[in-house]
């Protein structure tokens with residue numbers, strides 16, 4: 519069985535390749551002006567964003583010694599330290615999951631529900647994406663596989679009503695965890711963003727202190743648009759954490775650094791594939807290590 523770090527490196531392989539290439543042969547040596555410029559360009563290509571790429575390199579260049587190590591420390595310093603997930607004083611932990619269409623919300627909820635039930639927790643999931651019958655069925659399959667329970671209504675039902683019912687039932691029946699799936703929506707769609715704000719409001723009415731966390735699922739391959747997505751969802755839904763998926767399919771893993779740096783939001787999980795174990799808990803040290811050449815053993 520591959521170690522956590524091995525699996526992470528494999529999942530981030532495409533992003534890693536772009537950066538590893540910048541350190542040919544002697545990774546511990548001093549770099550020239552031109553080489554640092556190339557590294558800055560590689561960071562921009564990896565979707566760190568221009569402003570952050572410049573800052574990362576300027577920071578790294580202040581340290582003496584190995585360039586890889588200097589860049590690793592510079593990247594690590596942009597990621598917030600781990601903060602514990604919010605816990606309720608009473609009743610279930612209520613998690614609202616939001617994001618743009620197709621980013622991986624429903625599959626991620628399926629995986630999270632599985633992780634929680636495996637920890638012995640009783641999990642209730644609400645199908646507040648009521649637009650398509652297929653969306654409800656997709657969630658139902660995941661929830662059954664996870665050994666969790668589902669609250670669903672007919673397609674076209676009011677998403678806020680489903681969310682309210684789910685939280686109330688979770689509280690009344692003593693569940694440990696309640697997770698609400700929501701429909702994907704583009705952040706510029708005022709009507710759907712208002713609807714999301716309403717879902718959040720009714721969840722807060724159904725249980726004091728809820729939602730304890732609001733996690734936005736972002737597609738890691740989205741590019742710079744991810745920044746406005748997170749900005750707008752945070753404004754409307756009060757995002758408290760991020761899950762960045764599909765990092766296996768992209769060389770743009772630097773987006774994780776850019777989002778964490780810009781918004782100071784904890785990254786809770788990253789998705790590096792479609793299987794259950796491909797939803798990996800985010801570890802800042804391991805993430806940064808996985809993006810850069812290995813200084814200990816030759817590659």
Ligand SMILES: Nc1nc2c(ncn2[C@@H]2O[C@H](COP(=O)(O)OP(=O)(O)OP(=O)(O)O)[C@@H](O)[C@H]2O)c(=O)[nH]1
Nearest residue numbers: 619620621622623624625702763764789790791792
């Ligand atoms: N390669 C890869 N695929 C992923 C990852 N996470 C999710 N997917 C795939 O992305 C696709 C969309 O996932 P969904 O969970 O349906 O996305 P969603 O956000 O619920 O979509 P809507 O409800 O339509 O907004 C599915 O085929 C998932 O298997 C990942 O980390 N890597």
Ligand SMILES: [Mg+2]
Nearest residue numbers: 623624647653
């Ligand atoms: Mg979905």
